[in-house]
Amino acid sequence: MFIAAPGSSRLFDHARALPGVTAVPMSFPAKIKDFPRMRAAWRTLRTLIERERFDVIHANGSPDHRLLLLVMLWWKKPRPGIVFTKHNSIAIKRDFLTRLRATLATDEVIAVADSTAELVRGSVYGRCPLTVVKNGVDLVKFAPRDTAVAAVKRERMLGKECAKRLVIGTISGFDSYKGTMDMIAAVAALPADLRAQVMVVVVGTEPNDEQNQSIDSLGMRDHVHVAGFVENVADYIATFDVGFVLSFAVEAVSFACREMMAMAKPVIVTSYAGLPENVDDGENGWIVEPRDVEALSATLRSIIAARSQLPAIGARAYVKAISEFSDERFIDATEAVYRRVAPAFTAPAPFIVNSIVTRLSTSSWDA
Structure with a gap:
């Protein structure tokens, strides 16, 4: 070869x-x-x-x-x-x-x-x-991690108080078509008491100047952790409660979505291109329309209300990954x-x- x-x-x-x-x-x-x-x-x-x-x-x-x-x-x-x-x-x-x-x-x-x-x-x-x-995807590298080890990593990354929040993460970075800013806007649109319960973690491309200004104008600086490019994304996925890939252009079936599901993380995806081919809506993740911040915010409200069910939803994501990915x-x-x-x-x-x-x-x- x-x-x-x-x-x-x-x-x-x-x-x-x-x-x-x-x-x-x-x-x-x-x-x-x-x-x-x-x-x-x-x-x-x-x-x-x-x-x-x-x-x-x-x-x-x-x-x-x-x-x-x-x-x-x-x-x-x-x-x-x-x-x-x-x-x-x-x-x-x-x-x-x-x-x-x-x-x-x-x-x-x-x-x-x-x-x-x-x-x-x-x-x-x-x-x-x-x-x-x-x-x-490599189902050995991307596999569910020990929850205690992941919790330690999460607390080191976010601090003790922020680590208690619902961590919604992506490994797709801030490339404009990936929809990461849509997630930040959707969290910002939550009522104050719910917004205080959420942390967005982004691995990959860092925000540009315009995106940083938007994060600040939305009052989201304390709700976003930018990890940048990392050697082992699996270590970061292990700290997520929920993953997301909200692309509205270019995307196909998405390695990122499949890797997160393989690590037993339910994923929010858009109905764009091949993304919904990964997720059974409401069963092992959620499907929303591209660029629909209002619908995404409503999905987040339902996730927060049923946070205790996330491990079971993540387990179903893992089962699908094992059988298909x-x-x-x-x-x-x-x-x-x-x-x-x-x-x-x-x-x-x-x-x-x-x-x-x-x-x-x-x-x-x-x-």
């Missing part, structure tokens, strides 16, 4: 530490102004494919897929099977280059959510075989796609013998 990724990316750092994996530093310039860099990347990728004679190439983003197309346009030898994964809810263009990618550089498409699959079916990729492979399911389904597209592949199942898979990735592994 070879993984080509930008040398500055987290994916590259992870890949080069894995036994049996060769990490190749490679950029994926996508704009006309980057033509000199694109030409150099094209040469690097072409040389790599010629030398290694891959059975399968897996492109995980549009820039890498475009670069792969440019290689295939002048490819004279039998080419490897090519898999393209659609990771988000962004509309697929119908321009000439995208049509070429679908026709000349795609043998099968993977969609990471049912909603994403519908997007693919109505696009220029509609002619391609399509498989839905929803994101899997495992990385074993994800790996097996992905490998099945590789077997279908690999030309003349005859190794006996379940082993891949003498087969090298290249995974080309940019944003999907950095998210």
